[in-house]
Amino acid sequence: MSNPFDQPLTPGLRDTLNNLAGGLFDLAAWLSxxxxxxxxxxxxxxxxxxxxxxxxxxxxxxxxxxxxxLREASGDEGLLNRWAAVSANPLQFCPIEDPVGWRASRGLxxxxxxIARGANVVIxxxxxxxxxxxxxxxxxxxxxxxxxxxxxxxxxxxWVGLANDLATDQAPKWPNTGNPxxxxxxxxxxxxxxxxxxxxxxxxxxxxxxxxxxxLGEHRRSGNAYTPQDADAEVTALRKLLTKLQATPPATPPPxxxxxxxxxxPHDTP
Numbered sequence: 001m002s003n004p005f006d007q008p009l010t011p012g013l014r015d016t017l018n019n020l021a022g023g024l025f026d027l028a029a030w031l032s033x034x035x036x037x038x039x040x041x042x043x044x045x046x047x048x049x050x051x052x053x054x055x056x057x058x059x060x061x062x063x064x065x066x067x068x069x070l071r072e073a074s075g076d077e078g079l080l081n082r083w084a085a086v087s088a089n090p091l092q093f094c095p096i097e098d099p100v101g102w103r104a105s106r107g108l109x110x111x112x113x114x115i116a117r118g119a120n121v122v123i124x125x126x127x128x129x130x131x132x133x134x135x136x137x138x139x140x141x142x143x144x145x146x147x148x149x150x151x152x153x154x155x156x157x158x159w160v161g162l163a164n165d166l167a168t169d170q171a172p173k174w175p176n177t178g179n180p181x182x183x184x185x186x187x188x189x190x191x192x193x194x195x196x197x198x199x200x201x202x203x204x205x206x207x208x209x210x211x212x213x214x215x216l217g218e219h220r221r222s223g224n225a226y227t228p229q230d231a232d233a234e235v236t237a238l239r240k241l242l243t244k245l246q247a248t249p250p251a252t253p254p255p256x257x258x259x260x261x262x263x264x265x266p267h268d269t270p
Contacts (some may be wrong), residue, residue: 004172009063012145013141013145017189021056021193022056022057022058022157023163024057024163024190025057025163025197027056027059028051029053031048031215039214039215039217046207046211046214050212055211056196057196059208060202060204060208060209060211061203061204061209062193062202064203065195065201066196068162068203070167092114136180137185137188139179140180140192143182144174144185146174147162147166147171159186163186166183167186167187168183169181169183197212200222204220
């Protein structure tokens with residue numbers, strides 16, 4: 001069971017993770033990118049697009065959510081201990097009186113506990129064994145601090161560049177023998193950030209809570225409800241569109257252009 005008094009993140013680490021999240025997800029640049037979908041909502045319903053505001057993952061409460069996930073992970077230790085015991089003796093809970101003899105008489109291979117190989121575990125260590133989020137990230141905090149401290153000594157940190165270096169195992173202060181490598185840390189951190197931004201469990205108030213879903217044009221989310229009248233209105237709009245398209249004759253397609261393969265004449269040339 002998780003401990004409600006756990007404090008897995010220090011203020012300095014929270015600040016580092018907020019900045020790193022911004023380096024991984026430049027939401028402000030994404031909003032202003034050419035061709036970006038614009039949600040059909042009034043400005044008051046999209047405070048993240050307010051003039052002068054820079055939209056960042058911090059607006060979505062990603063690090064408080066992440067810290068809550070780490071607290072929840074404290075309860076995984078007992079489950080992982082049980083898995084370790086079952087892995088050592090997969091047949092210990094088999095109801096058959098003599099499971100070893102029963103399998104041997106049928107020519108069956110040695111049993112293995114396959115929860116990790118079956119991809120039913122979120123995080124694995126370097127040996128392929130299940131590991132809790134808490135333990136995974138605890139091994140990442142010291143090298144991450146060393147990397148950030150080294151960058152700060154040279155001036156303001158380029159968080160986008162740092163995120164790229166970590167993702168490609170190019171941060172010199174992160175040991176090559178580290179477990180896990182920086183790329184594994186970034187991959188898992190990105191997954192947990194997306195979990196926060198897309199899962200609607202992030203601890204901020206609506207409409208900011210589902211800002212990323214709005215910007216993606218995703219309407220299927222918790223709390224949405226549609227009535228038969230909504231369906232009728234959409235059917236009517238679709239019929240109008242189809243009628244308009246059918247009333248406009250299609251343009252005459254241009255004649256085909258035959259491009260012969262190298263070394264071959266056109267098929268329509270004698």
